[in-house]
Amino acid sequence: MVRVVLPLLTVAACSVAADQTKIHPRLLRELAVAAGANIVVEFKGRADEVLAKAGPESTTSLAEHVYSTLQAHADVSQAAALHILRNDKLESASTLKPTSLWITNSLYIPGATQAVADALAKLPEVLAVRHEDVLTLDLPTVVDAATNVTAEWGVAKTQAPLVWAEGFTGAGVVVGSIDTGVRGTHEALRSNFRALHGWYDPTAQLAEPSDTHGHGSHTLGSAVGGLGVGVAPDAKWIACRGCPGGSCPESALVACAQFMVCPTDVHGANPRCDLKPHVVTNSWGSTVDWPFKKAIVDAWRAAGILPVFSIGNSGPSCSSVGYPGGYANVIGVGATDDADALGYFSSKGPTADGRMKPDLSAPGVRVTSCGATGDAAYVSMSGTSMAAPHVAGAIALLISAKPGISYDEVYMLLTTTAETKSLANDASTCGGLPGTAYPNNNFGHGRLDILGAIEKLVAKPAC
The missing domain is CATH 3.40.50.200 (Peptidase S8/S53 domain)
Incomplete structure (x- = not known):
């Protein structure tokens, strides 16, 4: 259900400039004074949009259809971000333990640094990088x-x-x-x-x-x-x-x-x-x-x-x-x-x-x-x-x-x-x-x- 993806230190870092407009101002303030923060990375494709595009379920149950459709979409849309998080040149990559959340198409990354936020904000499929909300x-x-x-x-x-x-x-x-x-x-x-x-x-x-x-x-x-x-x-x-x-x-x-x-x-x-x-x-x-x-x-x-x-x-x-x-x-x-x-x-x-x-x-x-x-x-x-x-x-x-x-x-x-x-x-x-x-x-x-x-x-x- 909840996928914890352990980083593999193999891939070169992306050189595209970070789009800091994607990084929430509160997170920027937090990272300016702290070494790291618990962050959430939001990706394109809301649940209702993805399910509507996939069409009605066939032989599966409603819940199985929702699960398989949203999980598959998350796997594709989050692939590049997980690729970056396995980068041996990315500061603190070896300690990151991102969790993939398919129902919201997001990644939860505890203890992420400014470098991590910047790297993920470069990706076109990323909508926002922000602090984890605590309700x-x-x-x-x-x-x-x-x-x-x-x-x-x-x-x-x-x-x-x-x-x-x-x-x-x-x-x-x-x-x-x-x-x-x-x-x-x-x-x-x-x-x-x-x-x-x-x-x-x-x-x-x-x-x-x-x-x-x-x-x-x-x-x-x-x-x-x-x-x-x-x-x-x-x-x-x-x-x-x-x-x-x-x-x-x-x-x-x-x-x-x-x-x-x-x-x-x-x-x-x-x-x-x-x-x-x-x-x-x-x-x-x-x-x-x-x-x-x-x-x-x-x-x-x-x-x-x-x-x-x-x-x-x-x-x-x-x-x-x-x-x-x-x-x-x-x-x-x-x-x-x-x-x-x-x-x-x-x-x-x-x-x-x-x-x-x-x-x-x-x-x-x-x-x-x-x-x-x-x-x-x-x-x-x-x-x-x-x-x-x-x-x-x-x-x-x-x-x-x-x-x-x-x-x-x-x-x-x-x-x-x-x-x-x-x-x-x-x-x-x-x-x-x-x-x-x-x-x-x-x-x-x-x-x-x-x-x-x-x-x-x-x-x-x-x-």
């Missing part, structure tokens, strides 16, 4: 520890237990998570871990699901946890540790995004595209719209994966949405409390190009879910991070009711059945949409009501 989780407020969890309020508010009573519990569905990791031995999560190609840690290479931070265990618990904490308790889960320690290096996030398209073993080898998840819950992002974020979600959508993202905790001001949650081809989720009021921190639309966001809101204030300090630990947190997994779990219930359901139908069902009557209207008018009418840039289409969505899905036409 943040939509960090929650930890309210307090919790005990005796039998019916978490957010699960009840979305009416998930009534959906379970109809026989739809998420069975047969796989939910992916990119976060700080997961306490895989937690009592509410251990029974539905899909061990086969179910865990990857691109940074520390830990062989078993682990979470030293707590954010990832909490979010995944809200999606698929048992014992009353999760929306889809019979769904299986897989996870990738893209945010070790609470921050999310671009290289780790992209490696995890690739893992979701074609899950690997714990060493990042032996990809199995047939084991991809149906839906991925994500509680990370930033207000900066770096191209790699769009490449990830474009590839996921092409692979048939449904992406769910928290919208961010930068509210209450308008136009405070984060990305990827702000993209048109993902479900971006805001947060509500137990009185159906909007969380004060929940980011609001519109997006920079004027689109309405969030798409939907869900429980995200004082939500109780799995803790990472013990196998029976629970903790209450607040944030849009907590809201997104409720929607991911709801999607798992929809898929269990209708295997093969499309993104468009899922989106329609969730947004047209969202609860609005009980909401404590937000008076803000953002992007010209008053907070008292729906949809709007505060709650989106309303608060998640999975029972309403299921009933609309399974309703029999009138005779």
